[in-house]
Amino acid sequence: MKRFIRLLISSLIVFSICVITAYGGASGNYVVLKPEAFQTVVDGKKVALYTLKNTKGMVVQITNFGAKIVSILVPDRKGQLGDVSLGYDNIDQYLTGNPNYGSIVGRYANRIGNASFTLNGKTYQLTVNDAKVNHIHGGNKSFRTVVWNATQLDEKTLELTYFSKDGEEGYPGNLNVKVVYSLTDENEMRIDYEATTDQPTVINLTNHAFFNLAGEGSGDVLHNELTINADYYTPKNDTFIPTGEIIPVKGTPMDFSKGMKIGAKIKEDYPQLKVTPTVPGYDINFVLHKKSGNELSFAARLYEPNSGRVMEIYTTEPGIQFYSGNNLNGQGGFIGKGGKPYQVYGCVCLEPQHFPDSPNKPNFPATVLNPGEWFKSTSIYKFSTK
Template sequence: MTALSTLSCLPIAICLAMITACSSPAGQNSNPPADDTTMASLPEAAAFRDTVAGKETGLFVLKNAAGMEAAVTNYGGRLVSLLVPDKAGNMVDVVVGYDSLQSYLGGGDSYFGALVGRYGNRIAHGQFSLDGKTYRLATNNGPNHLHGGKKGFSKQVWDVLERTDSSLTLHYRSKNGEEGYPGNLDVKVVYTLGDDNALKIGYEASTDQPTIVNLTNHSYFNLNGQGNGTITNHILQINADRYTPVDSTLIPTGQLQNVTGTPFDFRKPTVIGARMNAPDQQLKYGKGYDHNFVLNGEPGALKHAATVTGDLSGIVMEVYTREPGVQFYTGNFMGGAHTIKGGKKDGHQTAFCLETQHFPDSPHQPSFPTTVLRPGDTYRTETVFRFPAEP
């Protein structure tokens, strides 16, 4: 029996049936009727064949025996598409992304589907100290450093080490001093699409100098299909008793606050938008949810982090990870400025992210789990997005 098979899923289908007749929460955009039964397809591979900074790019398709497909480009190691069957058996693309490499190159800092590093999430004031030395980083998110800097891992062309019908192994060498980080860091990431309808992302890294590492994948999901309305009526459950409140620049205060009695209590399946307009200062800071949740479970063990259900499609996504936290983001800064796959727009709150991670700003918070990696040690972690055939 696998680790995943021993973990039971909460009865979200019951909650789904209860809300399907309800209207959207006050102030939220409603979703369109579920009358589009067109089967989704992957972007054209030719639209990703190019050369960036002297390195070849491409689109690599993974398949499993159940008919699921995933498309990954080595530009930024990005998950471009993920085709999943809905409750009617139609294939739905649940990942927001672009139809071509050129769109990713010109799409701004959306991080759609990207591998993020050297440090995912924020570091206060664009600096950190390690072993008595201070390192200066880019401040590309207000006063803070975000997702590895102005040209982090999401904007690099990764080397393809190995590919099979169901897996893709990528490698990137981040040189000493890149974006201000110390040490040459060798990173390997493996995407695997299993016959159990699980997309696994395995991470491994080593360094020749002490450094900090916090890798994640920044996929934006809409389980009704990318571009198909808001995600505010999706149903979410997060296996976390606490979260890390933030200041006005979205840097953690250092506290681990209990979710009881707050809009951050997703321990039971809850409609995402049900409390998003609550008079809560944390929601005002994030313009919605943009917060790290402290996951329950044994540190370093593969554990159930979250479960989400598409209110129209019936698609269920379970998230498992070895990371201590997950950043839940509700697409609050999406504004319809970009044309995504199929000519649709990335409208406000039309996608959510569940970025498995160590906590934001850990280098400034000694009580948070450490993100320091030293020579001779190996950084290893994994995250699994599983789509059970029967919710």
């Protein structure tokens, strides 16, 4: 019996060492993902889970289904790793649940009003998939729901490509898209986007990660301190389409320019906070302060005081969408890894982007891509502690 106990203890020690080795540091309170839980075939293409690691213990796991970030492991101020990205622990849930978790969104991220736009005198009708009238996140068969071709270039880098056919979800032009995820030893996750087309089209790409710096499924984010490098925002109508105005944040609950707790003004009686019939919150595009049009510059900072984790975002994009998890309810698609319920205000989405409905708003930065041009965009998510 004693020999059995010694063997059992030895086996547990070996298993623990394997987990620590695999993830580059002491394992914290997070769900260890199993690669086999992501192996399947969708539309004749193989789906898998890919792991990126740096020398500091940061780990990012990505599936080529929707080019989705599945987990982001980063240390807290005590050095304990935690998973700060909401999502699922198996491919079956990704196939049937919330399609947005960690996904690459396109051809056009966010909304296009009346699911249509006019380009060079021709009107294009897109798939209606939002509020029974609008188009959101590229439609039903969008970049978040297709299998990408994946090539792991090295331990820190994953390249994903997708060919979007002319007419897909109503968009003109054959579009070749490349997304590269990479890590640095400064605990940065970098996303580089590129695209080319053979016809004039519109494009707006982002990543729709849902962050909780205390650890996914660990409660609400109202105590998090958020800074957004923006003096203006684009107000929306009752179907979340921008009115076309660009107005100051000063003196409104939208002013995060000097840093503010997310919950400080979230329940104020302010029209732009009325995002659901019962739950107020943020779901709005901010106009980033830029010295030049496409510079890689500071966009936002998020600080979670209990863990000490900090996330800073730098981007070449002109805007960033801030969403405060208003629709999460702990049921159905909002049950995540390990069966954890994702409750209301349980995440922060900060999505670098061009503005919603830009194809129909001539005063917004242009999103037209022509043959012979390259679409290029970069966003960096830098993690640290204090």
